[in-house]
Amino acid sequence: MELTRRHFLKLGTAGAFFSSLGFDLRPAMAEAKGLKISRTSETRSTCPYCSVSCGVIIHTLGDRAANVTPTVVHVEGDPDHPINRGTLCPKGASLRHYVINDRRLTKPLYRPPGAAHWHEVEWDFVLTEIARHVKDTRDRTFQSRDEKDRIVNRTLGMAAIGGCTDTSEMNFLLVKTMRALGVVYLDQQSRL
Amino acid sequence: MPLELKALSATNYPTRGIRETPRVCKLIDVSTCIGCKACEVACQEWNDTPVAETYPYTGSYQTMPDLAHNFWNLIKFREAERDGNLHWTMAKYQCMHCEDPGCLRACPAPGAIVQYTNGIVDFVQENCIGCQFCIMGCPFNVPKLSPRSQKVYKCTLCSDRVAVGLEPACIKACPTGCLQFGTKRQMLERALKRVKQLRAQGFSQASVYNPPGVSGTHAIYVLPFGNRPEDYGLPRDPSVPWVVSLWKGPMKTVGSALLLGGVLAAGLHYLKFGPQRVERKD
């Protein structure tokens, strides 16, 4: 849900007039500093950190016109949110740096066995390789029946963990796909 | 809530405009501060004050020993034993926005420090000449010089936000309601109510910190142990340093009078006695 921010009138004249001898500084004083979020796009989101799940507003640069690549310029609490009512903790308040961060991963990385460094690779390569590994491991370690000849239909050589940092929908998809693959080693942060 | 000027540094002519604006105030209820530092981050985030890449460990939970040119809002952590009970006090520290600001009085650059009618004392870096007199004039040791820009910075009470009807960033962020914002009257009322509550809870010394030495401030505190402001990192009886008062007051007058008097005396002397001609004896 995006709301267009109200357009705040700029106060005073933007171009301040300085008389040559600096006698009158009043116009400069009367000019309010521009509000940095007055023309940003607002997106309602939820803080990804703790389980209070505070509402946050992400302010992105630009009005989403075709030629704009938005970046986050500010994050603030969502004052409408009944729990946090606009407030945030020091982690939520620094969310901008979580999104815009020079340490973010931007390329798939691959580390062959025994290598001491990462290799930048293409998506197609990693997806193909992973799919092959998944299938091979499943085929190799799939157990249809246990030692007592009971149907178990499970993949014992593969584990999947994760989810708590992601959406419920992603969690569901993870459970759905992993159970279909027969994975029994399935767990997440809730146990930790 | 448009900003209207009340006072400009180093300016003799009247600056006060005709619009009436409510006087704003920040209330810091120390008894509800959990030291989460949301205000510290909100301040940095809103004001885009970048931080250093290397960080010294202070040996306590406190972020840094003192305010900095790019850190205008600091929670001071102190462990104190009172009546056999351990108290871990956390109190936010920032510009107090004095009604009678020592910084503004000490500043020699016209318009580098302004006071709006709503009570906000703001530094206008475009006009700042970097002389640091404000630092000496401040009884709270708040303004800090940026080594890079050679200008002085401090909390603006988010004048840009307040001007368009938003609350300061720290106030908005504060999760526990320890920080509140409104008119000075409302905040004083609220503070007194809270003091009453605290006294009923056994904090017999609870009081409001609104130091009269600077004619009151636009950031006021509720202190559970109001008799010991030092425990919260606040000065006991802050006032504009007498040197600043003397310097910007009587001394300016007397000095100017003396100088002007000297020039006048010289003129008079010239008129009455004229120059001393050389004797022509030969």
Next chain:
Amino acid sequence: MTNGWIDIGNSDVILAMGGNPAENHPCGFKWVMEARKNRGARLVCVDPRFNRTAAVSDCFVQIRAGTDIAFLGGLINYTLSHGLYHEEYVRLFTNGPFLVKEGFSFKDGLFSGYNPITNTYDKTSWQYEQDARGYVKQDTTMQDPGCVFQLLKRHYERYTPEVVSQITGASVKDFLKTAEIVCSTGTPDKAGTIMYALGWTHHSFAVQIIRAAAILQLLLGNIGRPGGGLNALRGHSNIQGGTDHGMAYDKLPGYLKIPPVSHQDLKDHLRENTPRALTPTSMNYWENYPEFFVSFLKCMFGSHANKENDFCYHYLPKIERDYSWVNLFDDMYQGKLEGMLCFGMNPVANGPHSNKMIAALSRLKWLVVAECFETETAQFWKAPGIDPTTVNTEVFLLPAANFAEKDGSFTNSARWAQWKWKALDPPGEARADQEILSSIFQRVCKLYQQGGGTLPEPILHLNWPYSNPANPSLEEIAKEINGRAVADLKDEKGEVILKKGQQLSSFAQLRDDGSTACGNWIYCGSFTEEGNMMMRRGLRDPSGLGMFPGWTWSWPANRRIMYNRASCDAQGRPWDPTRAAIQWDGEKWVGDTPDYRPESPPEAGLGAFLMLPEGVGKLFAPDFAEGPFPEHYEPVESPVKNILHPMVSPNPLAKTFKSDMDRYGSPEEYPVVCTTYRLTEHFHYWTKHITVNSELQPEFFVEIPEGLAEELGIKNQQMVRVTSARGSVQGKALVTRRIRPMAVDGRRVWQIGIPIHWGFAGRVTGPLANLLTPTALDPNCSTPEYKGFLVKVERV
């Protein structure tokens, strides 16, 4: 959480124990402050450290890490012996009047039925006396010595203030002060809440701590009431959603069970999971397990699932033992696994015994990590002290989008499923996790289609109804989770209530005949024909209690307070009219969504706890591993013997491991109790990548009490080394008065604290706290014992 964050503002007494909400949930803690300011509520903090919650509490008591059951047992005893319990509530809404079978006993730290060889309990002697119809015999006067209430009294008699003090290290005075405040809410006009988090769950008897708290809250009549409840604060924004959607080895979405090996067909499984009502008034809602389970299978396998093939029951894997986290890594360490997919998780940092985690990972053939940042897990092969050339694991590190770069819902600990919107695209080539997962899965499908392989059907028959199979939209998945009618749904009169293909609006519409498909029954109603309920932003609050029924959507059925029937007396009138969750208006229950049959009059006396076969809250719970009543056991690594029963000192059922890396320390060698914790400035292992947070808390440190520092000659900011039986960490000392020495059983015991937020990957690095933590598990939920283990401290 049984209640919710805002509801804490309705409390009179708040006990923060086993959690540090001021530090870890500041925005939720706001409501504690509101309660204090608006209601004059009192906040009690019980913790091993004087933390930020303690700083603003009315009463702080320091206890030794891992002695929570002793403290809570003391509170239970105080409540019972001083007659402070809410008697009518206990009679109406708990199993206090239930009679327990004759043979039940407790002696020397063990309940009846203990088998020392298998180290398990035979629970038959813990069952209720039943009458001819199979219903539980009751004594409503609660005087029968065999009734739960009397058994409870007897069990906790031993927890006198003196004993509590000896075990926990808190003084008798402090304990009594706490007890007086906490146990003051056993009256209809008072409500008290308990806030807990990982300080309780990180023990080898974690579940029993929470059980003890539940018993206390039931005795005080606080469950189901506004301002009451037992509130798990939880640690991650969507940990609740993850749990709800079955991200656990033994669960399926909606807390359905992954079939055990013993259930060889669907009928078995449904029968074994459909409980029988234990009282005539029990609603026993799990009775509907077949509806939920079949609808889930329909959702999974779509048209392939039909009655004839048991709805593809055998496409699901079966389990026969614990495959949870620590077992997973133990098996991995033993070389039993080949590969792992890891989405947004960092086991090296957050599992116990990091060194074992690293050793385990290096025995994998392949590892896939999808993350925003390069984590310790992704780069485990270059961890300090590891020679990368010796590690043969193939590692794929996939750049993932973060929260702002995708939409979807997070469910908070108050069960609110809240939709969020996408703000911008992921950076560079980063992709959303669902796209990564689907792309992998689609490729796996293709491989199976092309080259066959072992049992390809579950994969090829998996229902994949998304418009872009390689990148399903989360909205489509949300609709799938909610569920839809597979055929026209008709009511008893034969009238169509929902047409084929329409979204379901309530789990009451679920069928076990395959005519409905539902991904997660508890989320049924979250995305109906009216649209996405999780997007709602209504701010109406008719009750004035902060329930906000129009704000997003809360499971189950948009209910904000669980067990809310218990907030009213037998006649359906609220215990406290100023805080009415629901009430009977003569025709139906009004207020919050009732946790009850909406039209059932109070006179019908239907049980208030509708999910339980008992129909009432369980003071006595025969279904937990180590006993129906919580008993104090020492942590696996403890400085002292259990003074209640020295022969059974730690939890007899606690699970420990036997590999060469699993070592446990003795108090002689490791005399100091250590606990790990979070700081408010950091989030888990994420924010060490962020400058701002790293500035607020720049470095790993060790919180050491002043007296211990003096003994060891340590000054503030000096480097110290903390060593456990498993590893050691070095950091600067933070010498503080906030942790005090304790007299435990006549001995002086020191405690130290270690924050967890650092690791070897990040903008700022530091030692992993989990290098120290033990691999000891709770028998019920397999949570490791991160809190309260033994270390030694030295100056470097």
Next chain:
Amino acid sequence: MKPKRRRKRVTKSVACELASHAPEGAEIQRYNLRERLIHWTVATSFLYLLLSGLALYSPRLYWISSLLGGGTNTRIWHPYAGVVFFLAVSIMTVNWRRCLWLYPEDWEWMRYTWSYITHGEEGVPESGRFNAGQKTLFWMQALSGLALLLSGVVLWFPDKFSWEGLGTEPQPYSPGASSPGLAGILTHEVFAIVSMGCITVHLYMGLFATPGALRAMVEGKVTEAWARTHHARWYKRVMGISL
């Protein structure tokens, strides 16, 4: 001290300085090039200090900073000018230390100050190269200069001279009056006023009240009559007229 010995030394010094002997009726060299260079260095730096100082001293005069390149430039260059000024004055002091020393006859002269001011020439003792008024003015100026330099350094580097900067315990709560910076402000202000007072007198005397004085400092020469009138004793010594 023995006056006799001192006298002797002075005589020698003056003789040294005035090597060139002007013929009767012609002009006398009063200041050599080096002296004039130093004087004008002092004067220029003082003028800059005066203007920039005035800009910072009073808001009414802040406009002067515009002439000097703006407030920030004014603030930046003022202390450097101060250092130049102080160095030049130091050289001047060393050079003129003897002719600027206050001797017993100067104390005698001072008794006739009023008479000197009112041109009531009666009884004003003849003066040497500089009269006692000039000497006093110089010393006041030099001492102010020293005080301004010292206090100026404190104001130049306030962080170094804060309590923290000085290595003592931080005292952020003591009202600022006790901080070295504030002492600096007070000192700087007082001596700036003294200094400005002195310069007023000096300028008046040099530009208006004593025709020929400016020429002496520009061209270095004075007429014999001028010398006789204003510095009779000096004149006689230069001319070799016995005392």
